[in-house]
Amino acid sequence: MNWRAIRAIYLFEMHRTWRTLMQSVLAPVLSTSLYFVVFGGAIGSRMKDVDGVPYGAFIVPGLIIMQTLTQSVSNASFGIYFPKFVGTIYEVLSAPISFIEVVLGYVGAAATKAILLGLIILVTASLFVPVRIDHPLFMLLFLVATATTFALFGFVIGIWAGNFEQLQMVPLLILTPLSFLGGSFYSLTMLPQPWRTITLFNPVVYLISAFRWSFYSLADVQIGVSLMAILIFMAICLSAAGWMFKTGYKLKT
C-alpha cells in the first residue's frame, strides 16, 4: 500500500475544506438550524409528539442524515470532478497508486468532512431541542456508514459527470426528493397506503430509520434490514467505482 499517497490526497482534500470553511461547514449548519427554528420551534410546538418524542427532537436524526448524505455526495463528487475538470488528475493517474488508494484518499476525506458536519449539527440541534441518544455507538456506526457509502456514491458521480450540470443533476433531482421523502419529517406509520409500501424502495428510509433508532429506540424498519440495505448500497457503489478505475472510464483513453 502506498500509505503516503493516501495521506497526501486525504490531507490535500481536508485542506480544501478549511479553505472553504464558510461554504462547506457553516452553510449546512446554518440551513439545518433554520429547519429547527421553523419545524422545531414554530410548527413543532403545534405538532403532537411522535411515539412519545417531541416533534422538534424527532426530526433531528433525519436532518443529520439528510445533511451528511448531501454533503458526502457533494464533497466527494466535487473532490474528484474538479481535478478532472482542470486537468490536475493527470498527476494522480501517473502516480504509483492503486485504485483502492485513490478511493481511500478522496472518499475518506469526503466522509470525514460529512461526519464532522453531522456531529456539529447534532451539537447545534441540542441547543434548540431536547436530544437523547440511547445507543451512541450505533449512532456513530450508522453515521460513518452513511457518510462513507454516499461519499463513494458521490465519487462515482464525480467520475461519471461530464460537466457541472451533470454533477449537480443527481444530487438535486434524485437525492433531494429521496431524502425529503425518506422520513426525516415523519414516521412511516403516518403515511397512508400505498405510500407506506412504496416508500420502502427508497434507500434513505433505511438510513434514517436506523439512525433514529440509535437516538430514541424508534424504528420504522428493523435494524438488521437497515444495516443490510446500507451494506448492499455500499457494495454497489464500491463495485461501480472499482469498475470505473479498472476500465479507465472517463479517466483514461
Added chain:
Amino acid sequence: MAPVLKISNLSKTYATGFTALKQVDLEINKGEIFALLGPNGAGKTTLISIVCGLTYPTTGTVTVDGFDIVKDYRAARDRIGLVPQELKTDAFETVRATVNLSRGLFGKPHDEARVEQVLRSLSLWDKKDSKILALSGGMKRRVMIAKALAHDPQVLFLDEPTAGVDVELRRDMWALVRTLRDQGVTVILTTHYIEEAEEMADRVGVINRGELVLVEDKVELMRKLGKKQLSLQLAAPLAAVPEALAAYGLELAKDGSELVYTYDAKQEHVGIADLIRRLEELGVEFKDLRTHQSSLEDIFLGLLNQPAPAAAAQDIAAQEASA
C-alpha cells in the same frame, strides 16, 4: 548499457478509430537527452501519455528501468516524472502545498529540505506561499516542473516545455535540463522548436503521423543530412544554367539573379574553387556571395515533406549506406 526506457511495437488506436501511434520501437539510454520532434498531432503526446499511464496502449509493451508499465506499474511510475504540455495546476493552492502533494502521491516522505531545494532550483522559493492562480504563465510552468521533480525521478518527460515561454525561462529551462542530465536523469522532451532540439538533445527522434520516421544521434544526423549551399548574386540575370556547368548541379533562384550550388562541406574537394574559376572563364560575373548551412529545421522539414514516412526512412537508409 541497458536502456532506461524500452518501447516495443507500441500502437494506439483511439475509440474514434484514429490511429495515433503505429508500431513504435524506441530505446532511450540512461542519462541522455532525447528530443522527440514532430508536427501537431504526430503522436508525441500519446507516446508520453502511454509511458506515464494516462493512456492505454492498443498493442506493445513499455519498460522503465526494466519494469513493465502495466505489470510493475508502481516501480515503473516511481521512476518517471511528467510535465504535461498544458498548464494544469491546483489554482487555489500554494506552490509549496502542491509540490508536497506531488511528493506524497509518489510515496515519498515529507521532506521540507528537498522541496526547498527543488523550489530554489526553479527560482520559485520566493513564491512558495503564493497561490498558484496569482502566478504568471511562466511561473506556473516552473511549478509544474517542480511537481514533476519533487519525487526525484530517473526519467523526466517534458512535453513541449518551452511552448509559450519567454526567452529567459527558455534559457533557464535548458540550463535546468543540463543540470539534470549531469545528475544522471534521463530527459525526454517533445518540441516544435527545432532550435531547442539542436541546442539540447543528444539524440533526436522524428515522429510523423504516428510513425517514428527516424532516430539518430544529433551530430550524426546533421552531418549526414546537413547540406551547405553557396549562393552567388549575379551581376546580370541568367535565363538558364550554362551547359558547361551541368556537372555542378547548379540551380537558379530569384528569377535567374542567383546561382545556388549545393555541396557537402565534409568532402575533401568541395568544388567551390573550381566552380568560381569556371564561372570566370564563362564570363559570368557575380557581385556578392554567401554560404548557408542547413539547420535541423531544414532537415526536419525535408523529412516531413517526403511523400510518406517510409520513403523518408528509406532515404536515410540509402544515405547511411552511401555514407
